[in-house]
């Protein structure tokens with residue numbers, strides 16, 4: 428496979444780190460910093476699919492470089508899918524992970540159905556054409572925080588079939604099963620089908 432050069436349309440350093448580990452060879456990944464891009468990227472739609480597309484399109488239109496965005500979130504069944512598209516700023520602005528987690532745990536107090544899923548929609552803009560790849564993983568919300576690896580809601584999410592939260596797992600283990608890993612697997616298949 429020829430090397431694929433992609434600009435990652437995200438300012439989230441943790442996402443960049445995970446994506447880098449998941450796409451190690453065959454892809455040359457550029458960050459916004461690498462290309463001197465510092466505009467604020469809009470996220471103003473009310474869906475994860477819409478925001479993913481909006482971010483990739485905005486960066487592509489400004490740079491002309493093939494790019495990849497990641498919009499993701501935590502959807503809790505008993506909370507009708509919240510925090511969902513509001514995951515990054517569930518407790519208000521500026522975004523604060525620890526306050527977001529506190530809000531989720533408070534809202535989940537006394538709720539016995541702890542089922543949730545992480546979902547990510549990645550949008551690839553390649554030569555102006557748009558493609559989306561989805562990844563999801565089901566699991567359960569804990570009653571307390573466990574672990575300090577990862578980011579976001581990782582300390583309160585135990586993936587189905589496992590006994591540890593994402594934040595208690597090593598990156599290499601989260602990266603085998605995560606929503607992000609699944610979406611990127613589809614992206615890799617997309618490129619290998621093309622070659």
Ligand code: IMP
Pocket residue numbers: 439470497498499500501512514515545577578579580581593605607
């Ligand atoms: P956005 O995609 O930048 O709108 O933000 C997604 C938010 O969802 C992040 O700020 C995290 O709070 C949460 N999130 C997305 N993926 C993960 C993950 O892999 N672990 C924990 N939290 C995540």
